[in-house]
Every structure is written in structure tokens, then in C-alpha cells.
Amino acid sequence: MDSVSNLTGAQKDELMDTVKQQIAVANAQELLTKMTEKCFKKCISKPGTSLDSSEQKCIAMCMDRYMDSWNLISRAYSMRIQRERSLN
Amino acid sequence: MTDFDSFPTEGFKGGDKELQEFLMVEKQKAQFNAQIHEFNDFCWEKCVDKPSNKLDSRTETCLTNCVDRFIDVSLLITNRFSQLLQKSGGM
Numbered sequence: 226m227d228s229v230s231n232l233t234g235a236q237k238d239e240l241m242d243t244v245k246q247q248i249a250v251a252n253a254q255e256l257l258t259k260m261t262e263k264c265f266k267k268c269i270s271k272p273g274t275s276l277d278s279s280e281q282k283c284i285a286m287c288m289d290r291y292m293d294s295w296n297l298i299s300r301a302y303s304m305r306i307q308r309e310r311s312l313n
Numbered sequence: 314m315t316d317f318d319s320f321p322t323e324g325f326k327g328g329d330k331e332l333q334e335f336l337m338v339e340k341q342k343a344q345f346n347a348q349i350h351e352f353n354d355f356c357w358e359k360c361v362d363k364p365s366n367k368l369d370s371r372t373e374t375c376l377t378n379c380v381d382r383f384i385d386v387s388l389l390i391t392n393r394f395s396q397l398l399q400k401s402g403g404m
Binding site: 232237240241244245248251252255256259263264267268283286287289290291293294295297298299301302303305 | 329331342343349358364366367379
């Protein structure tokens, strides 16, 4: 780990960018996996020979709602954290 | 999912201060995000019926309450569990 302390400023910036990017990718992958699982469950009651248009519409709506829900929960969670902090 | 707990914030002891700080902040953000994924996973199951054009206000309230009540339950269980441990002489 010694080499980490000998990084130039530019190398450090690059390292930080890489870390940020990898976290963003992991986050997106998690969202994608969860969304696929949840929306498949909600929209495809009986898998047919193809995705019909109503199923496709349902999937599109489900994706949008899943992200709405994600944002709402993110807000609720950070508000709760703030409340707990002001109590202690 | 990605194991954020094994995120190497400890590995840089004596290393770069700025990097250490950066990793700590990123780790916290990642843990926050992971927690939201988890909340969204089971609150979605509890609160959302058929997906429609928008989340109605009942669903929104349910989602918000779901997060708060889950944290309440978690705190309650943690406290009661530690009381039980104390009563039984600890571990």
C-alpha cells in the first residue's frame, strides 16, 4: 500500500474518478437487477410466446414507478437520519 | 450485491489523508445507497399494487411510513435484544 502515498495529484484525481465511476456502475446494476425482477413479477402474470404490447406498457410504467419509489424512499430515509441526528 | 463493507478504508493507514477522507465519504454514500435499495425492495412489495401513471398519494404515504416503521422496528428490536442480553448476564 506504500505506493498509494506516492501518487501525484493527477494520479490521485484519476484514482478518485475511477472509484466514483465503479460505484456508480454498481449502483446502476443493482437498480437494473431489482427493477427487472420486480417489474417481471408485476407485469408478466403468465409468460406467453412474446411480450405483448400491454405487457410492454406495464413494464415501462413499472420502471418509472420503481424509480419514483426509489427517490421517495431516499428522501424519507435521509429525513429520518437528520431527525435522529438532531435528537442525539 | 457489491460488498461495501469490504471497501478498503482501513488499508490506507498512514497513507494519503485526502484519499482516506475521500474513501470514507464514498463508502458512506455507497452504504446509504445500498440501504435504499433494500428499503425499496421490500416497501415496493408492501405498498405498490399494479403500476399506473403515477404513484398515488396513498402509495406514497405507505412508502414513507414503511421506511420510518422499519427503522422503528429495527431500533426497538436492537434495544430489547440488548436488554435481554443484559438480563441473562450478557455474553
